Amino acid sequence: MIELERGPRPSIARATDRRITVAGVAVAAGFLVASVASAALPAAVRHGLWLPVHLALAGGAGTAVASALPFFVTTLAIVGPSRPIVRAGAIALIALGAIAASAGVAGGQSPLALVGVLAYLAGLGAVATAAFAPLRGRVVMQRRTVVAAYCAAIIEVAIGVAIVGMMLTGFAPVAERWALLKPAHAWLNVFGFLSVVVAATLVHLAPTVAGTRIVPRRTASLALVLLVAGPPLAALGFALGVDLVARIGALVEIFGATALAIHALAVWRDRGRWTTDPAWHRVTSWSLTLAPMWFLMAVAVASGRVLRFGADPAAWRLDDVAAPLAIGWVIQAMIGSWSQLIPAIGPGDPVTHARQRVTLGRAATVRVVALDAGVGMVVIGSALAQALLTAVGMVVCAGAILASVIVLVTTLYGSRVGRDSRSLVPDPGG
Numbered sequence: 001m002i003e004l005e006r007g008p009r010p011s012i013a014r015a016t017d018r019r020i021t022v023a024g025v026a027v028a029a030g031f032l033v034a035s036v037a038s039a040a041l042p043a044a045v046r047h048g049l050w051l052p053v054h055l056a057l058a059g060g061a062g063t064a065v066a067s068a069l070p071f072f073v074t075t076l077a078i079v080g081p082s083r084p085i086v087r088a089g090a091i092a093l094i095a096l097g098a099i100a101a102s103a104g105v106a107g108g109q110s111p112l113a114l115v116g117v118l119a120y121l122a123g124l125g126a127v128a129t130a131a132f133a134p135l136r137g138r139v140v141m142q143r144r145t146v147v148a149a150y151c152a153a154i155i156e157v158a159i160g161v162a163i164v165g166m167m168l169t170g171f172a173p174v175a176e177r178w179a180l181l182k183p184a185h186a187w188l189n190v191f192g193f194l195s196v197v198v199a200a201t202l203v204h205l206a207p208t209v210a211g212t213r214i215v216p217r218r219t220a221s222l223a224l225v226l227l228v229a230g231p232p233l234a235a236l237g238f239a240l241g242v243d244l245v246a247r248i249g250a251l252v253e254i255f256g257a258t259a260l261a262i263h264a265l266a267v268w269r270d271r272g273r274w275t276t277d278p279a280w281h282r283v284t285s286w287s288l289t290l291a292p293m294w295f296l297m298a299v300a301v302a303s304g305r306v307l308r309f310g311a312d313p314a315a316w317r318l319d320d321v322a323a324p325l326a327i328g329w330v331i332q333a334m335i336g337s338w339s340q341l342i343p344a345i346g347p348g349d350p351v352t353h354a355r356q357r358v359t360l361g362r363a364a365t366v367r368v369v370a371l372d373a374g375v376g377m378v379v380i381g382s383a384l385a386q387a388l389l390t391a392v393g394m395v396v397c398a399g400a401i402l403a404s405v406i407v408l409v410t411t412l413y414g415s416r417v418g419r420d421s422r423s424l425v426p427d428p429g430g
Contacts, residue, residue, distance in 0.1 A: 017071060017081035018345040024067025024091040025338050026412060029405045031060035031098070032331065036398045049322050051106050058120070059098035061194050061330050066094040066123060068341070069150055069197060070130035076143060076204070082130040090130050093123030101164075110168050117165040121158060128154050146200045149224045153196040156232060160188030177239075183316035184235035190325060191253060191302070192231030195295065198333045199227050199260050202288060206264060209284045209340050211272025219263040226256030234306060243310030250303035257292075257299035264292040277354075279361030280339065286368045287336025294328025294375060323378035327397050332371060335404045342411055359411045363403065371400035 035055035038046050046052060070090070074081045081087065097120030104113025131150065163185045166174040174181055203224065207214045230253030237246025268289045274281045298321045309315040339360045343353040377393025380386070 012078070012080050014075075014081060014345075016084050017074075017087060019347065020084060020087045020091070021067045021071045022342065022346050022412070023088075024063055025341070026408070027091065027095055028060045028064035028067065028334065029338070029408050031055055031063060031095075032334075032401055033405055035060060036401055039394065039398065045106060047106065049318055051102060053318065053322055053326050054102050054105075055098070056326050057190065057194060057330060059095065059102065061198075061334060062098055062120070062123075063091060063095045064334055064338075065194070065197050066091045066127045068201070068337070069127060071345070072201060072204075073131040073147055073150060074134050076146065077135055079134045079136075082134050086126055086130045090123050090126035093119050093126055095123075097121075097123055114165060114168040117161055117168060120161055121165070124154055124158050124161070143204070145221050145224050146203055149196050149200040149228055152228045153193045153200070156188045156196070157193030160185045160192065160235075163188075179313040180238045180241060180311065183313065184238040186316055186318070187231045187234045187238070187249075187302075191227070191299070192235070194330055196224070196227050196231075198291075198330060199256075199295075200224055201337065202260075202264070202292070202333070205337060205340065206267045206288045207270075209281075209288055209336070210267050210270065211274060211281075212267060212270040217263055217266060219259045219266065223256050223259035223263055226252050226259060230254075230256055237306075237311045238315075241311050243312075246306050246311040246315070250306035253299050254303045257296045261292045261296045264289050277357045277361060279364040280343075280357040281361075283361055283364035283368055284336050284340045286364075287332050287339070290368070290372055291329050291333040291336065294324040294332065294372075297379070298325035298329060319382065323375050323382070323393070323397070327378075327401070328372065328375040331401060335367075335371075335401075338408060342408070346412070355414065356411050359414060360407060362407055367400050367403050367407075370396050370403075374398075374400060 032055075035052045038055055039052045041051070070082060070087060097116045097118070100116030100119060101113050102116070104110065104116055128151070131154075132147075135147075163174060163181055167178055167181070203220045204214055230249050230251075232249070233252060234246050234249030237243065237249055268285070271285065301324070302316070302321050305317065305320070306315045342360065343356040346353070346356060348356065374393045374396030377396065378390050379393075381388070381390030381393055
């Protein structure tokens with residue numbers, strides 16, 4: 001619930017803001033295609049899983065956050081959006097920064113990577129400005145926990161990205177301790193930024209998708225508080241080389257991920273019974289329910305290594321968590337979210353939105369099952385050292401991701417064609 005000053009609700013124009021959000025989602029989908037394509041490069045060029053994961057997370061998910069987070073905040077607060085140039089600039093800076101940083105690291109060009117880092121930091125500042133400047137303290141929000149979580153997430157990733165920037169400049173205190181600061185950077189960026197933003201968004205988006213009321217749940221508030229607190233504690237433990245602090249952060253993160261999974265199951269239990277667009281409802285509700293389960297698995301694995309090794313470089317291994325974290329959690333949440341948002345805020349009239357729901361629901365069951373089965377095969381194959389099973393799982397995941405991107409592009413293109421066609425029909429009242 002949102003408490004406002006007494007008086008009539010103001011009319012707020014959001015058409016431009018919605019178009020910018022949808023355009024940003026399309027750019028984010030492009031990063032997912034680039035991530036899949038980069039997996040075919042030689043391992044030495046892509047630095048193992050580094051390039052595909054960074055294109056998907058820093059690029060795809062980062063751009064999606066820059067697109068949707070300001071929209072969510074201003075909509076929740078019932079205030080007007082920021083200026084279009086700030087909104088579009090934030091998305092462009094995040095996207096260009098991710099491209100430059102990825103290309104710079106992959107090509108061994110530190111100056112280019114540093115330019116990307118600086119652009120990304122500027123983009124984060126623009127995202128914060130677009131999201132929080134319009135509030136100006138004019139509303140009193142009961143959902144302040146969600147907005148506070150968004151704010152904390154941006155602060156955490158700014159620190160995480162700044163650490164990389166200092167390493168690229170050769171700043172001695174960072175460069176000399178990079179073995180310990182690299183896990184700190186990973187925890188702040190992946191668990192502290194992307195995971196907190198996705199979790200905070202699901203708190204109010206998942207009930208809408210499930211067709212149930214958005215009611216205060218202790219598990220939701222607890223999850224956000226713990227997920228905000230866990231990563232900086234773990235990162236601080238790595239930065240200081242203090243095992244106890246790192247382990248406390250890992251435990252807090254496990255409890256937060258568990259609370260989020262319980263919240264997702266509670267929303268699923270209370271879901272409504274839809275009578276229309278069943279395929280579209282499957283792709284949205286299944287995706288946003290299954291994603292937190294993969295997040296819990298990824299957190300359990302990553303935190304388990306911290307509990308075992310403490311503040312040690314061996315406590316972070318990207319290969320162990322890449323599939324459940326990047327694909328099962330972040331990418332699956334992106335697909336479920338854009339499938340819900342496009343018909344809700346995208347271009348077109350009610351007839352167009354109905355057609356969009358049909359298109360977005362194409363092969364819904366196959367796409368969701370393939371994505372989650374692929375992640376499962378990668379997890380099992382990696383655990384059992386079965387390279388063939390792991391490779392098959394990655395191919396299945398890639399196919400499911402590309403299929404979802406194709407469905408998104410088809411939906412947006414169909415909306416454009418439909419709008420252009422209607423513009424050619426004479427106005428009967430003219």
